[in-house]
Amino acid sequence: MYQHIKVPVDGEKITVNADFSLNVPDQPIIPFIEGDGTGVDITPVMLKVVDAAVAKAYGGSRKISWMEIYAGEKSTNVYGPDVWLPEETLQVVRDYVVSIKGPLTTPVGGGIRSLNVALRQELDLYVCLRPVRWFAGVPSPVREPHKTDMVIFRENSEDIYAGIEYAAGSEGAKKLIRFLQEELGVRKIRFPETSGLGIKPVSREGTERLMRKAIQYAIDNDKPSVTIVHKGNIMKYTEGGFRDWAYALAQKEFGGELIDGGPWCKVKNPRTGKDIIVKDSIADAFLQQILLRPAEYSVIATLNLNGDYISDALAAQVGGIGIAPGANMSDSVAMFEATHGTAPKYAGKDYVNPGSLILSAEMMLRHMGWTEAAGLIISSMEKAITSKRVTYDFARLMEGATQVSCSGFGEVMIENM
């Protein structure tokens, strides 16, 4: 049926109902992309840890049938030169509904465009969900890391990340600059002959669907606030539009009432009767607030590039991107992935922390309703960290730690299940 993807003989597809709930069989087929760089190290460890947690939680009555699919460098080896993201990979991610991926390399400057972004755009995975919280014992550069407990809703399909760009001196850049100058009277391009250009589309629909998910999450998880993070004072019609549309949605769809004349508003949580405060913060100030007063922030709704910066910055406060998990989601399809990249200098050395991908898998199990297995992953990771048998990133910041390899950390987790 597929050119290079081997569908496991045992196992069934997860399917989606009209209300977007999932039907998860006891032996679901879950596609995975190994990933470039350190993907070769962390992905096998993630698979082993998840298999162990599922076996322990369900005593053999449930099991995942993993199905390898390809993207990135491995895809060019399997499918041939220049096939970085085969059509059948996209088709499988769409059809099998739940999947997980390792990181994929994107060159800086020229070369291929991001495959990670391409996956999100092609499948319209418009929410990038990145929870950030501290695990007891994890070394942190801040004094009170437990106060950082946020969930980032990063818009994943628009913004400068959409990749509409023209290189300096290219025909496209020349045409666009001419258009801006001659048709729109723009006089502010300082060095028109040598400027590259990027276009930043931000829409009301894109903002509303992201904000809807963020508020719903706050309702479902009894969170005290949703903060809209933007740079709307400078980019008025993109980031400023995001802020205004997000506030308007809170009022229009969730009955948000203005506080002291606005723009802050409060949404009554229909499940608890408590107020959820909807507020906003300008991105630069926000980056200092999260260091100085993290306890004041809970759910974050932001644009694509801000979300990228904020998720790594917040991860640093709770131990680094080595354990920061994430998911890319549409209403029906969810693709889980680590927050970090391919860390090429460590590739193939069995060295880095597999925690980020393992915790992404933990989110995946929860999404599937396999909460017992997810719980085992969390408890075994906590035990591994408190026993101080950790990978280099934690060991270098901890007193009295025993440094273990990437696969060694997986073994420690499995021992602790």
Ligand SMILES: NC(=O)C1=CN([C@@H]2O[C@H](COP(=O)(O)OP(=O)(O)OC[C@H]3O[C@@H](n4cnc5c(N)ncnc54)[C@H](OP(=O)(O)O)[C@@H]3O)[C@@H](O)[C@H]2O)C=CC1
């Ligand atoms: N979703 C994705 O697939 C992503 C892909 N990328 C891509 O990855 C490539 C490399 O990007 P780069 O900017 O170097 O960012 P990376 O996230 O790959 O690495 C930056 C640093 O973060 C630390 N780090 C990364 N992974 C781990 C881990 N598993 N355990 C512990 N520490 C870790 C390392 O810090 P130290 O040096 O201190 O040890 C590393 O040098 C680029 O091509 C980029 O486009 C980037 C982000 C996301």
Ligand SMILES: O=C(O)CCC(=O)C(=O)O
């Ligand atoms: O696609 C890439 O290479 C980088 C993406 C990234 O940094 C992210 O999504 O956090």
Ligand SMILES: [Mg+2]
């Ligand atoms: Mg990033």
